[in-house]
Amino acid sequence: MPTVITDDIVKKVAKLANLSLPSDKVTTFAQQLESILQHFKTLDKVNTADVSPTSQVTGLKNITREDVIDTSRMFTQQQALANAKQSQHGYFVTAATINKNASR
C-alpha cells in the first residue's frame, strides 16, 4: 500500500470531497490519516489474488417495483422548499456555477 500522506494529498482529497479545511488543520489531518492508514497495512499480508470483492450481502438481484405514481408520497412545492435557506419564485437558490464575466 502506498502511504505517505502529505499536506498536498490532504488538500487534494479535501477538494475532491468539497471540504474547505482550515489551513492550520491540514498537517494534523495528514498525520492522523497517516497513522490510521499505516495501521491498515496489515491487509497487505492477505493473499486476495483469486478473491472477488463483496459490495453487498443481501443476495438480492434486480429489485424493481411498478413505476406508478404514489400521490401520498408527493411533496407540494411548498413542502419541497420548506427547508431551503433561500428560494425564489418556487426555485432553490444556489451559488452561481457559471462565471458571468468569462468571455464567450
Place this chain on the structure above:
Amino acid sequence: MLLDKTILELSAGLRKGEFTATDIIEECYRNIENFDPKINAFITTVPKEEALKKAKEADQKLKTSVSKLLGIPFVLKDCYVTQGIPTTAASNVLKGFISPYNATVYQKLLDAGAILIGKMNMDAWGHGGSSENTDFGPVKNPWDTTRVAGGSSGGPAAAIATRMAVFAIGEDTGGSIRNPSSWCNITGLKVTYGRVSRYGAIAYASSFDSVGPMAKTAQDCAIILETIAGHDHYDATSSPQSVPPYSQILDKSISGVTVGIPTEFYGDGLDSEIKSTILKMSQDFEKIGIKTKEISMPLFDLCIPVYYLVGPSETSANLARYDGIRYGNDRTNFTDETIRRILIGTYALSAGYYDAYYKKAQQVRTLFIEEYNKALSECDILLQPVMPTPPTKIGELLTDPLKNLLADIYTVSQNPVGVPSLALPCGFTKTGLPIGAQLVGSMFSEDLLLALGYQFQQLTDYHLAKPKL
C-alpha cells in the same frame, strides 16, 4: 416504577386497567426531568402535551386493539426522519431540518400505536463509539457520569437504562446498537442486514447500516422486531423473507444448540474482568442444555481495516449530498471526526488508490464472510465480547483518533458480513460498571439469538439492575 416493567407486562396492565398509558407517559417525563440534565440523552423532546394527547387516544383504543405496543412510549436515535419533528443526526449540518416524510420504522411503530417522546443524542452521522462526536454535547453514562455512554446510539441506551422510555430504535453500522447497550446495561439487537427497512434512516455506510431495537430485555426486542421487520418497497435491500412471530417462540427448546467461543476474540486486548465474566455465561448455558466449544477465527484482527476502509468510503459518498442548498447547513459544519472519515473514504476511492484500499478491503470482506460461514458451520451461535474495556472516561478516546477506532474491534466484523448479533448484560466489574456480551448467529437467525437471550435472562438478573443516578 411502571417503566421497570417489560412491554408484555405494560400491555397486560393497560388492558387490565391497573394503570393507563397516560400514567406511563407521565412517568417518562418525570424521569426525563430528573435524569436528562445529568446525562444529556435527548436532542429533541416531544412536547409533553402532545405525548399525553396520544396517550389518551391510546387509552381509548385499548379495548379494540391487540397491538402490544399500543400506548408504549419510545425514542428514536436522531438519525430517523420524522415528519414535523426536527432530525439532526447530531450534526449542525442538519440543525433546523424538519423532514417532510417519515422513516418506515417510525411509521410502523406509529401504526402499532407506540408513542414517540424523543429524538436522541448520538455520534454525528453514526461516526463514533462514544457519543462524544456530537454537536449537542456528550452523552454521559448513567452508571458513572464521568464516563461515556458508548455509541453511536448512546442517547437511546442511556434513556432506556434510566427508564426515560420503554424502548428505543437504534442503528448499527459497526456496533452502534451493541456498544452503548453493553456500556449502559441494556439489551440491543443488531439485525441481519435487510431484516428491517432503512428507508428514512440517514445513511452512514449503506451496505452495513442496520435498524434495530434497544430495550431492557430480549423479549422486548422480540416484540419490537416483529413489528418493525419485513420487506419495504422503498428500500430495495430490505429482505422479502417472512417475519417469524419472534416473541411467540422465545421459549422453544434450544437444548443441543452449540455456542462457539472464538479464541481470537479473547486475546490480550480484552480486559481480564470482562473476559472472565463473559466466559462464565457458559455455566448458565449448560443449565438449558447448551454446550460451548472453542473455535478459531484467525482473520479477526483484520476487521478494523476492512471496516474503516469500506465504511468511510461509503460515508464519503453518502455525505456528499449535504450541500446546505435544499435543506440543512453547509459543509463547514462537519466535525473533525466526520471530516477524517470523509477524507479516508475519498482517498480510498480516488484514482490510483482504489485497488490498494477500497477493492482490497472488499476482497478481504469476502474472506470474512467465508470465515463467519465456516465458524457458524462448527457451531450455531458465537459468543463474543462487545467492548474491550469498561466505559471510557469522557474525553479519553477523543485525543487519539486511532485508539478511538480500535475500541470498535469486537463490533465491526459482523456488519461487513451482515449477520445478526444480540448484545445483552452479563455482569458487572468490581467497580460496578456494566459488562455486555454478544450472541452472533447466521443470517436471519434472530429467532435463535432472541430465544437464547430470553432463556439466559430467565436464569439471570443482570438485565434488571439499573443505575442509581
